[in-house]
Amino acid sequence: MTTANQKKLLRALAGEVQEVPPIWMMRQAGRYLPEYRATRAEAGDFLSLCYNSDLATEVTLQPIRRYGFDAAILFADILLIPQALGADLWFVTGEGPRLSTITTEADFAKLGPVSDIHETLNPIYQTVRNLSGALPKDTTLIGFAGAPWTVATYMIAGRGTPDQGPAHALKAENKALFEALLARITDATIAYLSMQIEAGAEVVKIFDSWAGSLIGDDFEKYALEPCRQITAALKARHPNVPVIGFPREAKEKYVGFAKATGVDCVALDNSVDPEWAAQHVQTDGCVQGNLASRHMVTGGQELVDDTRRIVQAFGKGAHVFNLGHGITPDANPDHVQLMIDTVRETR
Numbered sequence: 234m235t236t237a238n239q240k241k242l243l244r245a246l247a248g249e250v251q252e253v254p255p256i257w258m259m260r261q262a263g264r265y266l267p268e269y270r271a272t273r274a275e276a277g278d279f280l281s282l283c284y285n286s287d288l289a290t291e292v293t294l295q296p297i298r299r300y301g302f303d304a305a306i307l308f309a310d311i312l313l314i315p316q317a318l319g320a321d322l323w324f325v326t327g328e329g330p331r332l333s334t335i336t337t338e339a340d341f342a343k344l345g346p347v348s349d350i351h352e353t354l355n356p357i358y359q360t361v362r363n364l365s366g367a368l369p370k371d372t373t374l375i376g377f378a379g380a381p382w383t384v385a386t387y388m389i390a391g392r393g394t395p396d397q398g399p400a401h402a403l404k405a406e407n408k409a410l411f412e413a414l415l416a417r418i419t420d421a422t423i424a425y426l427s428m429q430i431e432a433g434a435e436v437v438k439i440f441d442s443w444a445g446s447l448i449g450d451d452f453e454k455y456a457l458e459p460c461r462q463i464t465a466a467l468k469a470r471h472p473n474v475p476v477i478g479f480p481r482e483a484k485e486k487y488v489g490f491a492k493a494t495g496v497d498c499v500a501l502d503n504s505v506d507p508e509w510a511a512q513h514v515q516t517d518g519c520v521q522g523n524l525a526s527r528h529m530v531t532g533g534q535e536l537v538d539d540t541r542r543i544v545q546a547f548g549k550g551a552h553v554f555n556l557g558h559g560i561t562p563d564a565n566p567d568h569v570q571l572m573i574d575t576v577r578e579t580r
């Protein structure tokens with residue numbers, strides 16, 4: 234019988250060095266797959282797909298069926314938390330997300346309490362329960378949420394921004410409001426991830442996609458500290474559930490991040506040199522990453538060489554193979570297979 238701790242991903246997250254690392258891919262259920270595009274068309278739009286538990290289960294399983302990844306990540310989005318707190322959310326095709334903005338105390342006062350989020354998010358917990366029963370026995374189920382800073386950048390600007398300018402401006406002009414917003418998102422994230430775990434998520438990942446724009450003390454206050462709080466609260470309730478932190482583009486701030494926050498694994502973006510990270514980050518425990526997503530578009534020998542280099546660089550410690558960011562819609566599904574074959578044959 235296979236017990237939970239025999240799953241490859243859980244073993245890596247517990248610090249085990251493996252001959253072949255477990256593999257999964259950010260955005261592995263996505264538009265580069267024809268079967269995803271078909272299910273997405275059936276659902277109508279992206280948010281309808283997120284809230285339709287049966288179809289969200291189906292798209293989560295598609296890359297597992299096709300590739301046999303070691304982990305499945307719940308199909309949802311980091312912006313469901315703002316919506317569950319009462320913000321308007323919609324997606325503009327070809328452009329990305331739009332939300333009602335939060336720049337004044339009056340905007341903030343319109344948000345609902347954390348205790349109300351589950352009413353909106355119940356279908357997501359149902360997806361987790363479905364997946365828990367449907368996944369192959371060796372496949373680990375990952376739940377996730379956005380980190381408070383990254384979620385706040387979208388709530389403040391009402392959209393994605395190249396430099397997170399509006400969020401930095403609110404932080405400078407009304408620190409009390411900015412910090413109150415971060416605190417609300419932190420509390421909602423703890424409640425949301427706890428419910429995902431209770432529904433069957435075996436690992437959770439915190440996505441801080443814009444952590445790299447927090448400079449100096451701001452990084453400690455608004456990226457590291459919320460991640461530490463969320464991890465501590467989850468560990469108090471669910472001590473055996475590993476947490477993956479992803480402070481994207483944290484550069485030298487990746488050093489010591491796992492120790493300072495209590496996460497079990499740090500996910501590295503592809504701007505990080507793997508040999509450097511093996512010496513300075515992996516010394517604290519498991520790391521995840523970090524092949525450039527562009528290889529999934531271009532393929533070829535470069536893909537093979539970079540994949541081998543990453544597997545070898547991290548081969549002496551605990552490692553989860555992944556991309557450095559999400560796979561893009563223009564990726565070729567055959568290149569994903571080439572990456573997997575390369576990882577599994579390297580050593």
Ligand code: CP3
Pocket residue numbers: 258259260261262263264273279306307308309310311312328329330377379393440442559
């Ligand atoms: O990794 C996975 O497969 C799990 C599901 C997942 C999605 N989004 C599905 C999605 C996860 C973990 C996310 C995280 C997410 N969402 C982040 C953090 C990670 C990152 O990529 O930096 C952010 C910033 C978002 C917000 C978001 N959602 C944006 C900016 C967009 C539009 C950009 C785009 O690619 O079109 C989305 C939409 C989205 N989320 C899609 C998917 C599969 C594409 C939706 C579609 O049109 O079908």
